[in-house]
Amino acid sequence: MRIGILGSGLMGAKLGAIFARAGHEVVFSYARSTEKLKKLAHDVGSNSRAGAPAEAAKDADAILLAVHWSSIDDVLKQAGDLFARSSCPVVFQ
Secondary structure (H helix, E strand, O other), X not given: OEEEEEOOOHHHHHHHHHHHHOOOEEEEEOOOOHHHHHHHHHHHOOOEEEOOHHHHHOOXXXXXXXXXXXXXXXXXXXXXXXXHOOOXXXXXX
């Protein structure tokens, strides 16, 4: 399963790592720096990579929204139209 992580703070990083180690393809996105995303993806391993929110959402089977409520509008704008895709479920945390 391909999982897009929108928000790579404590919750997004931990859940994304669990998903990747379980064999899912994970794209981490939306952090204060791209260096943090790259380090996170490197530390998690081969089933993960860093990307922009639009990359994380593109072709995802599931999307984890793990941002502070004040950032929801911004991350969703960067992710693009989530509902124009097929039947990708959106999970709100």
